[in-house]
Amino acid sequence: MTVSTLTVVPEASASGTAPCAEPPAPPWYATSSDIRLQAAARLTQPDLPRWLRHVRPAAGCTRPVRLAGTMxxxxxxxxxxxxxxxTADMPDGVIYKPCGNRRASVxxxxxxxxxxxxYQVVRAGLVGGKGVPEQVAHHPAVFPTFTAPSFGEVHTRYVKRHTCTRRTACDCRPEPCHARRDSAVCPHGVRLVCFARHENTDARLGTPLCLDCYDHDAQAVWNLSAGELWRRTTISINRYMHRLARARGIPDVPVTSPRTGKTRWVSPVRLSFGKAAEMQRRGVVHFHAIIRLDGRDPTDPDAIAPAPPQLDAADLVDAVDHAAATVGFTTADHPAHPGGWPIAWGEQVLTKVITVAGRGAVTDAQVAAYLAKYATKSTEVTGHASNRLTADSIDIYADPAGSHTERLIDACWMLGRPRDWRRLRRWAHMxxxxxxxxxxxxxxxxTFALLxxxxxxxxxAQSSGPEEAAAGTEPTTLVVNFLQFVGAGWHTTADALLANASAAMAxxxxxxxxxxLQTLVA
Structure with missing residues (x-):
């Protein structure tokens, strides 16, 4: 049972619509495998306008959730x-709810x-709004990129100097992939050279020059440990800024706990983070982060206070560079690797200062759009996309002598045999x-929940009026839903086409x- 203050029941009829003039199609049209007959069965129904209005909340969804019950x-x-x-009195006898999947490929x-x-969550932390004070726009903020180390040489595309206006549609001439004067040969007899100038669509990008030389086990473990490495990095950056504040004579701040009433002295600065993970073509993640420098308010520990004027964005850059170069750890022992694997960041760490006024290396709008773009992506760039793997489906995607991604999945599955390493099997599809x-x-x-x-x-406010929906006004009625899951997806392919066409028109x-409206404002 769920309780809601907003009805999920669509309107019973659509006003202003004329009845369908076409004669109803035979009932067996709806069960036919021919999409044209399915569409005819739906289009000739007298309640077509009512059905379109009913499915409108989930019309653009690829695989909506079907709920049945009473309200x-x-x-x-x-x-x-x-x-x-x-719901038995509604079209199709169910309610359609969007799946809410974040992956663009799904x-x-x-x-x-x-x-x-x-985008709104990320940008609000840089310029304020939606409950965040607007003074954060004046706080120092940086945009670092943390990459993984090398696990073997891969085909890459490198442009020494960009002349294009948009990197997403870059048509600049790249440098040769791995041009060498000496014809280096690996122990497996593969020449570690490549003179090709790869295009962005080249399928070889991200694949190793020699699959047998590449350390797939180490990369799988690094992906698994990336979250812990990020946690230790944030701790290191916080400690660096705390030491810097003390060195510059900024006193600690007394903070009283509202729960215990005890007072303790804490650092006068506090860092706020936002992070997006991007899967590279070689199948390893790297992080794009936003780090904002805040101060502390002794009277309100939860308030977002301005940072001390003695600290600026350049200090944040130094703190990030120091943490990226020093933070690292070794994983626990594994039967296949008794000494554990070293986990650290790669050498390519780039930190840019974020500006709100539109000047500088990167602006708040660019950062927000960049992070929001990667929030909907997953492993598609590697050529692999699947749901969680099981013992029945692992053989479809894993192969110790197969492609690069097949070997990575196999490494996750084989290394995940011990009990303490089961998370590798759980996330083998990632x-x-x-x-x-x-x-x-x-x-x-x-938070997303607030939005x-x-x-x-x-x-x-649209359905019941702005007076009842105004802040501080309690609703006079409640809608108690007794709904259960009965399926996912549209009943027929024609229903999916008609619903998506209606959503596209909207x-x-x-x-x-x-x-x-933009032309009027301009």
Whole structure:
């Protein structure tokens, strides 16, 4: 049972629509394998406008969730039952709910909504808004990129000097991949040279020059340990800034715990983080992060205070570079590698200062868009995409003598045999990486849940009026849903086509309206 203050039941009828003039199609059209007959069965139904209105919340979803049950409307003050309705009286006998998947390769529509929310979450932590004070726009902030070390030479595309305006559509002439005067040969008899100037679409990018020389085991373990490495890195950056504050004579701040009432002296600075993980073509993650420098308010420990003026973004850059060069650890022993694997960042660490005014190396809008883009991606760039693997499906994707990704999956599965290393098998479909692709610290910005709740309030204002949906106004009725999962996806392929076509027309109308408003503002 779920309790909601916003009804999920679509309107029973669509006003202003004329009845369908076509004669109804035979019932067996709906069960036919011919898409044209399926479409005819749906289009000739007299309740077609009602069905389109019913599926509108999930019309653009690739695989919507189907829910069946009853919805009861009760009076909030007394609990008296006002009305009750069953999904059996609705079109198709179910309610369609968007799947909400963040991966663009699974559901483009739901992932687009997630990407827009991610953009707002990231940008609010840089310029304020949506509950974050606008003074954060004046806090020092940097945009570092942490990469993984090398596990073997791979085919790459390197442009010495870019002349293109957009890196996503770069057409600059790249340098030769691995041009060497001496014809180096590995122990397996493979020449470690490549004179090709790879294009962005070249399938060889990210693949090793010699598959047998490449350390697939170490890369799988590094992906698994990347989250712990990031945690230790944030601790190191915090400690570096604390030591720097003491060296510059900035006193510690007394903070009283509201729970225990005890006072302790803490660092006058505090860092807020936001991070997005990007899967490289070679199958290893690297992190794009936002690090913002905040101060502490002795009277309110949870407040976001301005940073001390003695510290600036250049100090943050030094702290990031120091942590990237020094932080590292060794994993626990493994039967296949008794000494454990060393885990550290690679040499390619680039840190840029974020500017809000639009000047400098990178702006807040560019950073927010960059991180939001990778929030909807996964392992697709490597050529592999699958759900969680099991003993029945592992042989389809893993091969110790196969391609680069097949060997990585096999390494995850084989190294995950011991009990303490089972997480490798759990995340074998992610090439060992088990973290979320977008994370943040608690005080950096707002949450996704807050943005979703704001959308609920907006829709409630559309359906019940702005007076009832206004802040501080309690709803007079509650909707209690007794719904259960009955399936996923559309009933027929024709239903999916019609629903997506309707959603595409709605998006086109919204885009046209947005462009018209922009022309008025300009």
């Amino acid at each position: 009861a409307t009760v009076e909030a003050a007394t609990g008296r039952l006002l009305s009750e309705r069953s 559901c483009p529509t739901c992932s687009k909504l997630y990407q827009r929310d991610a 090439l060992g990486f088990g973290g979320h692709f977008l994370t943040k610290s608690r005080r950096y910005s707002v 979703r709740n704001q959308r609920v309030v907006f829709r409630r 998006r086109e109308h919204q885009d046209s309206a947005r462009e018209y």
